[in-house]
Amino acid sequence: MKKIEAIIKPFKLEEVKDALGEIGIEGMTVTEVKGFGRQKGHTEIYRGSEYTVDFLPKIKLEVVLPNDRVDAATVAIIKAAKTGKIGDGKIFVTTIDDSVRIRTEEKGDKAL
Amino acid sequence: MIKKLITSVAVLTLFGALSLANARAEDTNMAGMAMTNAPAAAAPADAAPATDPGGTKTGSASDAQDAGGTHFVVSAPSDLSDDDKKDTNKVAAYNDAKKAFDDYTTQAKAEPLAVKLADSVGHNRVAVNFMWTLITGFLVMFMQAGFALVETGLCRAKNASHTMAMNFMIYPMGMLGFYVCGFAFMFGGMADPHSLVNGGIGTMGGYSGLNHEVGLTLGGHFFGLFGTKGFLLQGAGYDTAAFALFLFQMVFMDTTATIPTGGAAERWKFSAFMIYGCFIGTLMYPFFGNWVWGNGWLANLGAMFPGKLGHGHVDFAGSSVVHMQGGVIALIFCWLIGRRHGKYDKNGKIVHPIMPHSIPMVMLGTFILAFGWFGFNPGSTLAGTDLRIAVVAVNTMIASATAALATTLYMWWFKTKKPDPSMMCNGMLAGLVAITAPCAFVSAGGAAIIGIISGILVVEAVFFFDKIGIDDAVGAISVHGVNGAWGCLSIGLFADGTYGDGWNGVSGTVKGLFYGGGMGQFWAELIGVITCFITLSVLSIICYKIAEVLVGNRVSLEVEIEGLDVPEMGVPGYGGVQMDKDSETPMLKA
Numbered sequence: 001m002k003k004i005e006a007i008i009k010p011f012k013l014e015e016v017k018d019a020l021g022e023i024g025i026e027g028m029t030v031t032e033v034k035g036f037g038r039q040k041g042h043t044e045i046y047r048g049s050e051y052t053v054d055f056l057p058k059i060k061l062e063v064v065l066p067n068d069r070v071d072a073a074t075v076a077i078i079k080a081a082k083t084g085k086i087g088d089g090k091i092f093v094t095t096i097d098d099s100v101r102i103r104t105e106e107k108g109d110k111a112l
Numbered sequence: 113m114i115k116k117l118i119t120s121v122a123v124l125t126l127f128g129a130l131s132l133a134n135a136r137a138e139d140t141n142m143a144g145m146a147m148t149n150a151p152a153a154a155a156p157a158d159a160a161p162a163t164d165p166g167g168t169k170t171g172s173a174s175d176a177q178d179a180g181g182t183h184f185v186v187s188a189p190s191d192l193s194d195d196d197k198k199d200t201n202k203v204a205a206y207n208d209a210k211k212a213f214d215d216y217t218t219q220a221k222a223e224p225l226a227v228k229l230a231d232s233v234g235h236n237r238v239a240v241n242f243m244w245t246l247i248t249g250f251l252v253m254f255m256q257a258g259f260a261l262v263e264t265g266l267c268r269a270k271n272a273s274h275t276m277a278m279n280f281m282i283y284p285m286g287m288l289g290f291y292v293c294g295f296a297f298m299f300g301g302m303a304d305p306h307s308l309v310n311g312g313i314g315t316m317g318g319y320s321g322l323n324h325e326v327g328l329t330l331g332g333h334f335f336g337l338f339g340t341k342g343f344l345l346q347g348a349g350y351d352t353a354a355f356a357l358f359l360f361q362m363v364f365m366d367t368t369a370t371i372p373t374g375g376a377a378e379r380w381k382f383s384a385f386m387i388y389g390c391f392i393g394t395l396m397y398p399f400f401g402n403w404v405w406g407n408g409w410l411a412n413l414g415a416m417f418p419g420k421l422g423h424g425h426v427d428f429a430g431s432s433v434v435h436m437q438g439g440v441i442a443l444i445f446c447w448l449i450g451r452r453h454g455k456y457d458k459n460g461k462i463v464h465p466i467m468p469h470s471i472p473m474v475m476l477g478t479f480i481l482a483f484g485w486f487g488f489n490p491g492s493t494l495a496g497t498d499l500r501i502a503v504v505a506v507n508t509m510i511a512s513a514t515a516a517l518a519t520t521l522y523m524w525w526f527k528t529k530k531p532d533p534s535m536m537c538n539g540m541l542a543g544l545v546a547i548t549a550p551c552a553f554v555s556a557g558g559a560a561i562i563g564i565i566s567g568i569l570v571v572e573a574v575f576f577f578d579k580i581g582i583d584d585a586v587g588a589i590s591v592h593g594v595n596g597a598w599g600c601l602s603i604g605l606f607a608d609g610t611y612g613d614g615w616n617g618v619s620g621t622v623k624g625l626f627y628g629g630g631m632g633q634f635w636a637e638l639i640g641v642i643t644c645f646i647t648l649s650v651l652s653i654i655c656y657k658i659a660e661v662l663v664g665n666r667v668s669l670e671v672e673i674e675g676l677d678v679p680e681m682g683v684p685g686y687g688g689v690q691m692d693k694d695s696e697t698p699m700l701k702a
Contacts, residue, residue, distance in 0.1 A: 045528045047535060048575045049465040 001096040001109065002070045006061045007035065007089040008081040013059050019080035020063065023072050027112075029062040039086050058089060064096055066109045161303075161312075161321045163351040170317035170352055171238030173230035179499070184230050186216035241315040241495040245356050248491025252363040255484035256283050256370060261477025262541075263374035264685075266534060266586040269469040270675025271378045272685025278373040278385050285386065286369035289393025290362050293343055297398035299357060300339025300348075301325025302407045307336045308415035309407045309424075309617040313353040315495035321348035325402075327409065333416045335409035338402050360491065361405075364434050365397045367488075371438025374586035376445040378452050378466075381667050382680050384659040388445075391655045397437060400647050404433050410640050415617040422604070422623075422633030424616040425640030428504075429492035431549030431599030432644045439593020440645055442584065444652035449665050451583035453672050460581045471533045478537040482512055485544050489551045500552055500611055507551045508544065511563030515543020518567030527571060535571060538587045542570035545592055546599035549637075550606060553622045558606035565602075566595045597641045604634025 008016055013030065020028065034055035041054040065073060074091055082088055101111040164170045176184040189209035196202045220227050260279035267275045303312045304325035312320030327336040342349030345358060369392040373385065403410040404427050414424035427433050457463045468474055489508045490501040519539020524531040546566035547559055554562065573590035584590070605624045612622035623629025659665050671679040678684055 045530065046465040046467055047532065048528055048578065049462040051463075051465050 001064060001099060001112070002067055003062060003064045003094050003096050004070065004073055004077070005092040005094070006063075006077050006081065007033070007058050007091075008061060008077070009083070009087065009089060010057055010059045012081045012083075013061070015080040016061060016077055019076040020073060023069075023076050025063055025065065025069070025073060027063070031060045031062075033058050033060045037087070037090070056087065064099060064112060066112065160348070161319065161323070163321055163348060163354075164317075164319070165350045165352065167352040170319065171235035172317075173227060173234045175234035175238050175317060176230045177237070184233075186212045188213050237497055238315075238317045240497050242352075242356050244496030244501075245316065245360050245491060245494050248487035249356075249360040249363050251484050251487025252360070252367065252491065255363075255367060255481050255488070258477045258480030258484055259367070259370045259374070261473045261480065262537065263370075263377060263477075263586050265470040265473030265475075265477060266374070266468045267377050268466065268675070269686055269689075270677055270684075272469070272677060273681045273683055274382065274676035274685075275373070275377045276685065277382065277681055278377070278380070279370055281386070282369045282373060282389055282392070283366055285389030286366045286393040286397075287362055289390060290365050290397070291345060291358075292394060294365060294393040294395075294398040295345070295358050295361065296340060296342040296349065297338040297395075298401040299354075299361065299406045300341035300343075301327075301336055301402070302339065304336065304339070304407070306334045307407050307412055308334075309412050311407070313357055313494075315493070315498070316353040316356055319351050319353035321351055322354060323348070325406075325408070333412075336402065336407060336412065337409070338399055339406055357494070360494065361401075364430055364488075365393055365401075367430075368397050368434050368438040368441075369393065371435070371588050371592050372442040372445050375442030375584045375588035376449050377585040378676065379449060379666055379672055380445075381663060381665055382676075383663040384665040387659040387662060388655055391651075391658075392441075396441065396648070396651045396655060399651075400437055400644055401433050403643070404640065410636075410643065411616050413636050413639065418618070420632055421636040421639070422629065423612065423618045423636070425600070425636050425643075426553070426603055426607075426612070426615060426622055426633070427549045427600055427640065428552045428603075429489045429548045431545060431596045432640055434596075435545045435548060435592040436596030436600070436641065436644050437648050439589050439591070439596050440648035441652045442588040443582065443593055444649055445656060445665075446577075446582050446584045446589065448653070448656050451581060452585065453669060455583060456581060462578060466585070468534050474534060474537050478540055481541060482509075482544060485512070485548075489548055493552070503611075504551045506556060507554060507559035508547055510556050511543040511547035511551075511559040511566070512540050513543070514560045514563030515546070515567035515570075516540035518543075518564045519571055522568050522571050527575070534587075535574070538570050538574065538591050539567045541591045542566040542595040545595040546602065548596075549599040550603045552611055553603055553607040553624075555606075555608050555610075558602075558608060562599070562602045562606060566598055569594055569598055597645075600637045600641050601634065604629075604631070604637045607633060 006016070010032070017028070034057055036055055041052050041056060043050055043052050045051075063073060070093060074093070077091060098107060099111040100107055162169070174183065174185045174187075178184075189206055192202060192206050256279065260276055263279060264272050264275040300322050301307070301324050303310050303320035303323035305323070306327070307325055312318040312322075322339060322341045324340045325336040326338055326340060327334050329335070341347065342354060345355065348354070349358075369389070372388070373380075402408040404425055405411070410425035412424055413421045425432070452466060454464055455462055455466050485508055486505055490504045493501055493504070516536055516539045519542070520531045520536050523535050543563040543566045546562050550562060551559070570587070570590050573594040574587050577584055577589055582589070603622065603624060605626055607622040607624035607629065608627045609621045609623040609629065613620060615622055622633065624633055625631055656665060667676060667680065675684075
């Protein structure tokens with residue numbers, strides 16, 4: 001089992017969700033987050049005084065799925081979330097030890 | 113314990129002021145009588161004109177007049193003294209007046225029904241003026257909502273219930289202070305015969321019961337300082353015309369009162385604010401107001417020094433009386449209370465501008481204020497029968513438009529490359545403040561130029577006060593203080609001479625420099641502006657220091673960082689709404 005964590009632009013969420021749905025992914029968890037990468041936020045000006053917006057709003061999308069689905073899902077996310085401009089986000093993949101569906105107490109891949 | 117102390121001090125202050133006023137009134141007025149050699153013919157102050165609390169006697173044939181102001185009823189001229197009889201001009205004037213009176217008497221005898229009808233016409237005229245004054249007063253009252261929204265919107269969400277509560281409580285606090293003694297100090301001497309300018313409530317039946325002014329006699333001139341009739345709206349104050357005047361003037365006072373609550377917001381202890389609330393309507397607002405609108409010394413300057421100071425300090429609807437007073441109080445309070453935590457670094461450079469939490473709220477409030485201004489300015493005729501109200505209303509809207517546009521373009525093109533919605537609102541309000549004094553005396557073109565200048569002035573002023581480290585949370589000093597001063601001065605430049613004949617007892621219309629009026633009017637306005645600045649600075653410092661000793665003006669750093677809502681007021685402005693902590697002002701690095 002693997003977990004994909006994708007940090008994407010908020011307005012791309014709908015497209016990414018649809019793309020994952022098309023390849024049969026049945027669930028995901030989404031969080032509104034803030035952060036910065038190499039771009040380091042940007043500078044704005046209010047009533048003559050400059051200020052930096054350090055943390056830009058992003059969406060963090062988490063999907064846990066069997067090992068053989070990871071590549072397809074990653075491709076789908078990249079295809080949907082890419083604009084080619086700075087700030088498109090990142091994808092992280094980690095290994096998951098176990099999972100349990102609380103209602104039925106099923107474990108492992110069956111619980112996904 | 114502290115609460116008891118505040119209450120007793122407030123009460124003592126009020127009554128102390130009352131007794132002082134009464135004591136001094138006796139002495140000074142006698143001195144005034146002796147030295148000004150007031151003519152015996154003028155109604156002496158103790159003649160006590162009848163009040164009309166029932167409203168059944170105000171408005172009669174003597175109030176009936178044509179559009180030009182010529183009265184239908186002609187009264188008998190007073191007899192000439194032996195000295196006067198030697199003056200051929202005076203004799204000729206007397207003979208003309210006598211003939212007019214005789215003609216009227218003959219006509220009145222021939223047509224008694226016409227005289228009865230004139231009573232009705234005069235009453236209706238006064239009734240129209242009452243209506244106008246009250247309804248425009250109601251509009252001005254609604255400006256409290258505008259101020260509350262503008263000020264709260266410009267603050268951070270964590271201070272919303274505190275800023276709203278200040279705007280809310282200043283309404284009753286200011287009103288009750290004005291009721292107890294502010295109105296009497298301001299208008300209680302408007303008909304005192306010792307002042308050269310001493311009319312009653314002319315548009316509302318001419319009630320002249322508010323007729324005792326305390327002042328100083330210097331160089332043969334009586335300088336009225338404050339009135340003493342109408343405390344608690346009792347005695348001479350219990351009259352329908354006085355009540356209408358009270359309502360209208362009370363909402364003006366509350367406009368001043370609510371200006372500093374924005375400037376010093378987000379760090380002002382509520383208890384200290386309440387002490388300010390005790391002072392504003394009682395002792396801070398009324399004195400300068402008396403000098404300009406209560407026939408005090410500033411209004412009399414023109415009549416005292418003919419040909420030198422125009423019509424004296426003219427302020428049609430309150431650029432100085434209302435707005436500049438509020439702006440100066442805001443300036444002193446912002447200066448003394450210090451900057452909000454986190455905006456400036458230790459070297460006095462702005463590192464984190466504090467942003468408004470609700471621009472929609474600010475803009476809605478600005479529109480409410482602009483709407484209320486149609487009461488503020490046109491209502492200041494105190495007369496719906498004065499058709500100049502159309503010019504006043506149009507001038508008001510034109511200046512607001514040119515100012516808003518000037519501010520927006522100036523920010524966009526020259527200052528920050530973005531139009532900035534918060535500054536747009538400051539710009540429109542600046543134009544409205546500036547046109548408040550000159551609105552009745554200038555043409556539409558004049559109003560447009562006054563608006564443009566105010567729109568640029570407000571931006572420069574906001575940047576200036578930010579730069580010197582006076583942290584004004586909402587731009588109150590720049591909008592009301594700076595542009596209040598500009599509005600008054602602009603009369604001395606742009607008054608076009610089409611209105612104001614006989615204003616402040618000076619014959620001829622009000623004319624500024626650009627219309628051939630010379631510099632006299634400008635100097636009179638300048639004297640008023642400087643007087644306003646000095647007087648209100650002193651009163652504000654005293655008020656601030658008293659509050660500092662009693663309860664302290666500033667909340668603790670912990671409270672300021674958490675937000676004043678819960679620690680000070682006990683309830684958040686937005687309960688149940690999650691706040692975005694990243695939009696909060698960060699802690700200063702040690």
